[in-house]
Amino acid sequence: MSLSELQDEADAGAPTHVQGAASFSKFITVLQIIADAPGTLDIAQLTKRAPFPRGTVYRLVAALMAEGLVTQSGDGGTFRLGPRLLQLAAKTWEDSDLRTIARDFLESLRDATDEAVHLAVPSHNRMVYIDKLVGSNRVQMKTSIGGQVELHSTSVGKAWLSGLPDQRLLEVIKSLDLRRHTAKTFTTPEALFDELKRTREQGFAFDDEENEPDIRCLGSPIFSRSGEPVGAVSISMPVYRHDARRHELCARLVRQTAKQISAELSRMV
Structure with a gap:
Protein backbone atom coordinates (compact mmCIF):
# COMPACT_ATOMS: atom_id res chain seq x y z
CA MET A 1 0.00 0.00 0.00
CA SER A 2 1.30 3.45 -0.92
CA LEU A 3 1.74 6.37 1.46
CA SER A 4 -1.15 8.29 -0.15
CA GLU A 5 -3.50 5.30 0.17
CA LEU A 6 -2.59 4.92 3.82
CA GLN A 7 -3.22 8.63 4.32
CA ASP A 8 -6.76 8.36 2.93
CA GLU A 9 -7.56 5.34 5.08
CA ALA A 10 -6.16 6.94 8.23
CA ASP A 11 -8.09 10.18 7.69
CA ALA A 12 -11.34 8.25 7.36
CA GLY A 13 -10.87 6.54 10.71
CA ALA A 14 -9.13 9.28 12.69
CA PRO A 15 -9.80 8.92 16.46
CA THR A 16 -11.27 11.66 18.61
CA HIS A 17 -9.05 13.58 21.04
CA VAL A 18 -8.82 12.48 24.66
CA GLN A 19 -10.20 15.07 27.06
CA GLY A 20 -7.42 16.93 28.86
CA ALA A 21 -4.75 15.80 26.42
CA ALA A 22 -4.23 19.32 25.08
CA SER A 23 -3.36 20.73 28.51
CA PHE A 24 -1.03 17.85 29.28
CA SER A 25 0.58 18.25 25.87
CA LYS A 26 1.47 21.86 26.68
CA PHE A 27 3.46 20.77 29.74
CA ILE A 28 5.22 18.09 27.73
CA THR A 29 6.03 20.56 24.96
CA VAL A 30 7.71 22.96 27.40
CA LEU A 31 9.57 20.10 29.07
CA GLN A 32 10.82 18.90 25.70
CA ILE A 33 12.06 22.37 24.71
CA ILE A 34 14.00 22.61 27.97
CA ALA A 35 15.33 19.06 27.61
CA ASP A 36 16.59 19.81 24.09
CA ALA A 37 18.57 22.86 25.26
CA PRO A 38 19.40 22.34 28.94
CA GLY A 39 20.85 25.34 30.74
CA THR A 40 20.73 27.62 27.70
CA LEU A 41 17.22 29.16 27.63
CA ASP A 42 15.92 31.88 29.93
CA ILE A 43 12.23 32.73 30.18
CA ALA A 44 12.35 35.21 27.28
CA GLN A 45 13.98 32.66 24.96
CA LEU A 46 11.64 29.93 26.15
CA THR A 47 8.55 32.00 25.35
CA LYS A 48 9.90 32.54 21.83
CA ARG A 49 10.34 28.83 21.23
CA ALA A 50 7.13 27.60 22.85
CA PRO A 51 4.06 27.84 20.58
CA PHE A 52 1.92 29.35 23.36
CA PRO A 53 1.13 32.87 24.64
CA ARG A 54 3.67 34.35 27.03
CA GLY A 55 1.31 34.13 30.01
CA THR A 56 0.65 30.46 29.34
CA VAL A 57 4.37 29.70 29.22
CA TYR A 58 4.90 31.52 32.53
CA ARG A 59 2.16 29.46 34.19
CA LEU A 60 3.43 26.19 32.74
CA VAL A 61 6.99 26.85 33.89
CA ALA A 62 5.84 27.90 37.36
CA ALA A 63 3.84 24.68 37.74
CA LEU A 64 6.73 22.54 36.51
CA MET A 65 9.14 24.23 38.91
CA ALA A 66 6.73 23.79 41.83
CA GLU A 67 6.70 20.04 41.16
CA GLY A 68 10.50 19.83 40.88
CA LEU A 69 10.34 18.87 37.21
CA VAL A 70 12.22 21.98 36.10
CA THR A 71 14.87 24.09 37.85
CA GLN A 72 16.14 27.60 37.14
CA SER A 73 19.75 28.59 37.62
CA GLY A 74 20.71 31.73 39.50
CA ASP A 75 23.18 32.66 36.78
CA GLY A 76 21.13 34.00 33.89
CA GLY A 77 17.92 32.34 34.97
CA THR A 78 18.21 29.51 32.47
CA PHE A 79 16.20 26.30 32.81
CA ARG A 80 17.03 22.62 32.89
CA LEU A 81 15.24 19.42 33.86
CA GLY A 82 14.70 19.13 37.58
CA PRO A 83 15.88 16.42 39.98
CA ARG A 84 12.44 14.90 40.42
CA LEU A 85 12.09 14.22 36.71
CA LEU A 86 15.61 12.78 36.53
CA GLN A 87 14.93 10.57 39.55
CA LEU A 88 11.75 9.25 37.95
CA ALA A 89 13.56 8.59 34.70
CA ALA A 90 16.45 6.83 36.43
CA LYS A 91 14.01 4.67 38.38
CA THR A 92 12.28 3.73 35.15
CA TRP A 93 15.53 2.70 33.48
CA GLU A 94 16.77 0.77 36.51
CA ASP A 95 13.53 -1.16 36.85
Whole structure:
Protein backbone atom coordinates (compact mmCIF):
# COMPACT_ATOMS: atom_id res chain seq x y z
CA MET A 1 0.00 0.00 0.00
CA SER A 2 1.30 3.45 -0.92
CA LEU A 3 1.74 6.37 1.46
CA SER A 4 -1.15 8.29 -0.15
CA GLU A 5 -3.50 5.30 0.17
CA LEU A 6 -2.59 4.92 3.82
CA GLN A 7 -3.22 8.63 4.32
CA ASP A 8 -6.76 8.36 2.93
CA GLU A 9 -7.56 5.34 5.08
CA ALA A 10 -6.16 6.94 8.23
CA ASP A 11 -8.09 10.18 7.69
CA ALA A 12 -11.34 8.25 7.36
CA GLY A 13 -10.87 6.54 10.71
CA ALA A 14 -9.13 9.28 12.69
CA PRO A 15 -9.80 8.92 16.46
CA THR A 16 -11.27 11.66 18.61
CA HIS A 17 -9.05 13.58 21.04
CA VAL A 18 -8.82 12.48 24.66
CA GLN A 19 -10.20 15.07 27.06
CA GLY A 20 -7.42 16.93 28.86
CA ALA A 21 -4.75 15.80 26.42
CA ALA A 22 -4.23 19.32 25.08
CA SER A 23 -3.36 20.73 28.51
CA PHE A 24 -1.03 17.85 29.28
CA SER A 25 0.58 18.25 25.87
CA LYS A 26 1.47 21.86 26.68
CA PHE A 27 3.46 20.77 29.74
CA ILE A 28 5.22 18.09 27.73
CA THR A 29 6.03 20.56 24.96
CA VAL A 30 7.71 22.96 27.40
CA LEU A 31 9.57 20.10 29.07
CA GLN A 32 10.82 18.90 25.70
CA ILE A 33 12.06 22.37 24.71
CA ILE A 34 14.00 22.61 27.97
CA ALA A 35 15.33 19.06 27.61
CA ASP A 36 16.59 19.81 24.09
CA ALA A 37 18.57 22.86 25.26
CA PRO A 38 19.40 22.34 28.94
CA GLY A 39 20.85 25.34 30.74
CA THR A 40 20.73 27.62 27.70
CA LEU A 41 17.22 29.16 27.63
CA ASP A 42 15.92 31.88 29.93
CA ILE A 43 12.23 32.73 30.18
CA ALA A 44 12.35 35.21 27.28
CA GLN A 45 13.98 32.66 24.96
CA LEU A 46 11.64 29.93 26.15
CA THR A 47 8.55 32.00 25.35
CA LYS A 48 9.90 32.54 21.83
CA ARG A 49 10.34 28.83 21.23
CA ALA A 50 7.13 27.60 22.85
CA PRO A 51 4.06 27.84 20.58
CA PHE A 52 1.92 29.35 23.36
CA PRO A 53 1.13 32.87 24.64
CA ARG A 54 3.67 34.35 27.03
CA GLY A 55 1.31 34.13 30.01
CA THR A 56 0.65 30.46 29.34
CA VAL A 57 4.37 29.70 29.22
CA TYR A 58 4.90 31.52 32.53
CA ARG A 59 2.16 29.46 34.19
CA LEU A 60 3.43 26.19 32.74
CA VAL A 61 6.99 26.85 33.89
CA ALA A 62 5.84 27.90 37.36
CA ALA A 63 3.84 24.68 37.74
CA LEU A 64 6.73 22.54 36.51
CA MET A 65 9.14 24.23 38.91
CA ALA A 66 6.73 23.79 41.83
CA GLU A 67 6.70 20.04 41.16
CA GLY A 68 10.50 19.83 40.88
CA LEU A 69 10.34 18.87 37.21
CA VAL A 70 12.22 21.98 36.10
CA THR A 71 14.87 24.09 37.85
CA GLN A 72 16.14 27.60 37.14
CA SER A 73 19.75 28.59 37.62
CA GLY A 74 20.71 31.73 39.50
CA ASP A 75 23.18 32.66 36.78
CA GLY A 76 21.13 34.00 33.89
CA GLY A 77 17.92 32.34 34.97
CA THR A 78 18.21 29.51 32.47
CA PHE A 79 16.20 26.30 32.81
CA ARG A 80 17.03 22.62 32.89
CA LEU A 81 15.24 19.42 33.86
CA GLY A 82 14.70 19.13 37.58
CA PRO A 83 15.88 16.42 39.98
CA ARG A 84 12.44 14.90 40.42
CA LEU A 85 12.09 14.22 36.71
CA LEU A 86 15.61 12.78 36.53
CA GLN A 87 14.93 10.57 39.55
CA LEU A 88 11.75 9.25 37.95
CA ALA A 89 13.56 8.59 34.70
CA ALA A 90 16.45 6.83 36.43
CA LYS A 91 14.01 4.67 38.38
CA THR A 92 12.28 3.73 35.15
CA TRP A 93 15.53 2.70 33.48
CA GLU A 94 16.77 0.77 36.51
CA ASP A 95 13.53 -1.16 36.85
CA SER A 96 13.00 -1.69 33.14
CA ASP A 97 12.26 -5.31 32.37
CA LEU A 98 13.57 -4.73 28.87
CA ARG A 99 16.88 -3.34 30.11
CA THR A 100 17.34 -6.24 32.53
CA ILE A 101 16.42 -8.88 29.98
CA ALA A 102 18.56 -7.35 27.24
CA ARG A 103 21.78 -6.82 29.18
CA ASP A 104 23.39 -10.25 28.59
CA PHE A 105 22.51 -10.12 24.90
CA LEU A 106 23.92 -6.62 24.59
CA GLU A 107 27.17 -7.77 26.18
CA SER A 108 27.41 -10.64 23.70
CA LEU A 109 26.77 -8.24 20.81
CA ARG A 110 29.41 -5.83 22.09
CA ASP A 111 31.94 -8.64 22.53
CA ALA A 112 31.27 -10.03 19.04
CA THR A 113 31.71 -6.65 17.32
CA ASP A 114 33.90 -4.64 19.71
CA GLU A 115 31.67 -1.66 18.90
CA ALA A 116 29.27 0.48 20.89
CA VAL A 117 25.81 -1.04 21.30
CA HIS A 118 22.69 0.79 22.40
CA LEU A 119 19.28 -0.18 23.72
CA ALA A 120 16.58 2.43 23.12
CA VAL A 121 12.86 2.82 23.70
CA PRO A 122 10.35 5.25 22.15
CA SER A 123 9.33 8.38 24.02
CA HIS A 124 7.31 11.29 22.60
CA ASN A 125 8.36 10.79 18.98
CA ARG A 126 11.97 10.21 19.94
CA MET A 127 14.09 7.31 21.08
CA VAL A 128 15.69 7.33 24.53
CA TYR A 129 18.82 5.33 25.23
CA ILE A 130 18.26 3.17 28.31
CA ASP A 131 21.52 1.22 28.05
CA LYS A 132 24.87 1.53 26.33
CA LEU A 133 27.97 -0.65 26.20
CA VAL A 134 31.20 0.32 24.47
CA GLY A 135 33.99 -1.65 22.84
CA SER A 136 37.71 -1.30 23.31
CA ASN A 137 38.23 1.17 20.49
CA ARG A 138 39.27 4.67 21.50
CA VAL A 139 36.97 6.38 19.01
CA GLN A 140 33.38 6.03 20.25
CA MET A 141 30.03 7.78 19.82
CA LYS A 142 29.34 10.59 22.27
CA THR A 143 26.03 9.19 23.49
CA SER A 144 24.80 8.51 26.99
CA ILE A 145 22.03 6.70 28.84
CA GLY A 146 19.06 9.03 28.95
CA GLY A 147 20.06 10.75 25.73
CA GLN A 148 17.34 11.29 23.14
CA VAL A 149 17.59 10.94 19.38
CA GLU A 150 15.13 11.48 16.56
CA LEU A 151 13.20 8.73 14.86
CA HIS A 152 13.77 9.58 11.20
CA SER A 153 17.54 9.94 11.23
CA THR A 154 18.79 7.12 13.47
CA SER A 155 18.97 3.35 13.19
CA VAL A 156 17.13 2.79 16.48
CA GLY A 157 14.41 5.21 15.41
CA LYS A 158 13.97 3.75 11.94
CA ALA A 159 14.09 0.22 13.33
CA TRP A 160 11.29 0.98 15.80
CA LEU A 161 9.23 2.75 13.13
CA SER A 162 9.59 -0.21 10.78
CA GLY A 163 7.91 -2.46 13.35
CA LEU A 164 4.73 -0.38 13.51
CA PRO A 165 1.60 -1.42 11.62
CA ASP A 166 0.95 0.72 8.56
CA GLN A 167 -1.79 2.92 10.03
CA ARG A 168 0.16 3.73 13.17
CA LEU A 169 3.31 4.28 11.11
CA LEU A 170 1.52 6.85 8.98
CA GLU A 171 0.25 8.70 12.06
CA VAL A 172 3.76 8.91 13.50
CA ILE A 173 5.38 10.01 10.23
CA LYS A 174 2.80 12.79 9.89
CA SER A 175 3.70 14.08 13.36
CA LEU A 176 7.46 14.16 12.83
CA ASP A 177 9.57 17.22 12.13
CA LEU A 178 11.82 15.71 9.47
CA ARG A 179 14.75 17.97 10.16
CA ARG A 180 17.88 17.65 8.04
CA HIS A 181 20.98 16.76 10.06
CA THR A 182 23.27 15.81 7.18
CA ALA A 183 23.04 15.63 3.41
CA LYS A 184 21.82 12.04 3.76
CA THR A 185 18.90 12.62 6.15
CA PHE A 186 15.46 11.59 4.91
CA THR A 187 13.41 14.78 4.99
CA THR A 188 10.17 13.91 3.18
CA PRO A 189 7.42 11.51 4.34
CA GLU A 190 7.55 9.66 1.02
CA ALA A 191 11.31 9.04 1.16
CA LEU A 192 11.15 8.00 4.81
CA PHE A 193 8.23 5.66 4.16
CA ASP A 194 10.12 3.95 1.31
CA GLU A 195 13.18 3.63 3.53
CA LEU A 196 11.12 1.99 6.27
CA LYS A 197 9.67 -0.51 3.80
CA ARG A 198 13.23 -1.51 2.90
CA THR A 199 14.05 -1.73 6.60
CA ARG A 200 11.16 -4.11 7.17
CA GLU A 201 12.22 -6.34 4.29
CA GLN A 202 15.83 -6.67 5.42
CA GLY A 203 15.10 -6.81 9.16
CA PHE A 204 17.42 -3.99 10.16
CA ALA A 205 17.77 -0.24 9.76
CA PHE A 206 20.91 1.40 8.45
CA ASP A 207 21.86 4.94 9.48
CA ASP A 208 24.32 5.89 6.76
CA GLU A 209 25.64 9.15 8.28
CA GLU A 210 22.06 10.43 8.42
CA ASN A 211 22.17 11.74 11.98
CA GLU A 212 25.78 12.86 12.21
CA PRO A 213 28.71 12.80 9.79
CA ASP A 214 31.23 9.97 9.95
CA ILE A 215 28.98 7.70 12.05
CA ARG A 216 27.13 4.64 10.77
CA CYS A 217 24.72 2.51 12.77
CA LEU A 218 22.68 -0.64 12.25
CA GLY A 219 19.58 -1.27 14.35
CA SER A 220 16.83 -3.84 14.64
CA PRO A 221 13.42 -3.67 16.39
CA ILE A 222 12.48 -5.49 19.58
CA PHE A 223 8.93 -6.80 19.84
CA SER A 224 6.67 -7.65 22.76
CA ARG A 225 4.65 -10.85 23.00
CA SER A 226 1.75 -9.09 21.25
CA GLY A 227 3.96 -8.11 18.31
CA GLU A 228 4.23 -4.44 19.28
CA PRO A 229 7.64 -2.81 18.75
CA VAL A 230 8.84 -1.76 22.21
CA GLY A 231 12.40 -0.72 21.49
CA ALA A 232 15.45 -1.27 19.34
CA VAL A 233 19.04 -2.42 19.63
CA SER A 234 21.85 -0.96 17.55
CA ILE A 235 25.54 -1.15 16.73
CA SER A 236 27.39 2.12 16.07
CA MET A 237 30.80 2.79 14.59
CA PRO A 238 32.80 5.47 12.79
CA VAL A 239 32.84 5.27 9.00
CA TYR A 240 36.47 4.22 8.83
CA ARG A 241 35.64 1.00 10.72
CA HIS A 242 32.68 0.18 8.48
CA ASP A 243 33.06 -1.83 5.27
CA ALA A 244 31.06 -4.43 3.36
CA ARG A 245 32.28 -7.32 5.51
CA ARG A 246 31.56 -5.50 8.76
CA HIS A 247 28.19 -4.41 7.43
CA GLU A 248 27.13 -7.97 6.70
CA LEU A 249 28.41 -9.23 10.06
CA CYS A 250 26.78 -6.46 12.09
CA ALA A 251 23.49 -6.75 10.21
CA ARG A 252 23.31 -10.45 10.98
CA LEU A 253 24.26 -10.00 14.62
CA VAL A 254 21.93 -7.08 15.34
CA ARG A 255 18.98 -8.96 13.81
CA GLN A 256 19.87 -12.03 15.84
CA THR A 257 20.22 -10.04 19.06
CA ALA A 258 16.89 -8.27 18.60
CA LYS A 259 15.16 -11.61 17.98
CA GLN A 260 16.75 -13.12 21.09
CA ILE A 261 15.69 -10.19 23.26
CA SER A 262 12.17 -10.29 21.81
CA ALA A 263 11.89 -14.02 22.50
CA GLU A 264 13.12 -13.64 26.07
CA LEU A 265 10.85 -10.66 26.66
CA SER A 266 7.86 -12.68 25.45
CA ARG A 267 8.64 -15.47 27.89
CA MET A 268 9.12 -13.27 30.94
CA VAL A 269 6.56 -10.46 30.67
